[in-house]
Amino acid sequence: MAIKVGITGGIGSGKSVVSRLLEVMGIPVYIADIESKRLTNTDPFIRKELCALLGDKVFEGGELNKAFLASYLFGHLDHTRRINEIIHPQVKDDFRRWVERQSLSPIVGMESAILIESGFAAEVDVVVVVYAPLELRVRRAIKRDCSSRELIMKRIQSQMSDEEKRKQAEFVIVNDGEVPLIPQVLELISLLFENIASLSGK
Numbered sequence: 001m002a003i004k005v006g007i008t009g010g011i012g013s014g015k016s017v018v019s020r021l022l023e024v025m026g027i028p029v030y031i032a033d034i035e036s037k038r039l040t041n042t043d044p045f046i047r048k049e050l051c052a053l054l055g056d057k058v059f060e061g062g063e064l065n066k067a068f069l070a071s072y073l074f075g076h077l078d079h080t081r082r083i084n085e086i087i088h089p090q091v092k093d094d095f096r097r098w099v100e101r102q103s104l105s106p107i108v109g110m111e112s113a114i115l116i117e118s119g120f121a122a123e124v125d126v127v128v129v130v131y132a133p134l135e136l137r138v139r140r141a142i143k144r145d146c147s148s149r150e151l152i153m154k155r156i157q158s159q160m161s162d163e164e165k166r167k168q169a170e171f172v173i174v175n176d177g178e179v180p181l182i183p184q185v186l187e188l189i190s191l192l193f194e195n196i197a198s199l200s201g202k
Contacts, residue, residue, distance in 0.1 A: 002099060002103075002105055002107055002108045003126065003192055003196055004108055004109070004123065004125050005022075005027075005192065006110050006112065006123070007110065007128050008112055008114075008121075008127065008128070008129055009129055009131060009132075010113070010159055011152065011155055011156055011159065012137030012140035013132045013137055013175060014130050014140075015111050016111065018173055019111045021182065022185065022189075025185070025186075027105065027107050027109055028102050028105055029110070030098050030108070030111070032091060032120065033111075039094060040087060041063065046090055053083075054068070054069070091120075092119075092123055095120075095123055106193070107189070110123065114159070117159070121168070129162070129166050129168075129171075129172050130172075131166065131172050131176075132174070132176050134156070136176060136177065137156070138153065171188055173185065
């Protein structure tokens with residue numbers, strides 16, 4: 001059984017950069033955000049449950065009505081919880097099936113911004129947090145998303161703090177533009193291989 005590594009971090013921390021480095025080094029990574037969007041559009045159970053909750057308007061022309069769903073979610077934590085209760089179990093099942101298909105890989109990864117909050121951390125053996133200073137994260141996110149500082153700060157404040165994430169991590173990668181990333185990723189891989197017997201048995 002492969003060692004499963006969970007990669008998480010706040011908005012603009014550089015999770016995707018770390019995931020791409022792992023993939024370049026031969027470690028397949030399941031991108032939970034992309035896969036959850038795919039499943040929301042294609043999984044019959046999710047479609048049925050969303051339509052039962054929100055009505056047929058949630059899908060228009062066979063596609064998810066993102067604006068309609070966003071209006072339901074915006075500012076309502078209980079609404080977010082109900083949607084997550086529909087989608088997250090299907091993502092977990094999909095991840096498990098995906099891991100089984102990676103039978104030749106001794107290490108696999110899962111990237112998720114909400115790895116800990118969603119309960120996905122229970123699906124992995126090691127939690128890795130990608131950390132960057134707040135101001136740098138804000139600048140990166142504004143540039144990447146062409147968004148305002150105010151909106152980015154609201155998104156950051158709605159997520160678990162970096163400090164809390166770091167408390168629950170087995171390994172922290174610093175992505176501050178100063179500390180080189182590649183040596184840190186190589187150190188992570190080296191540690192995983194050193195502990196492959198004990199970790200894969202978790």
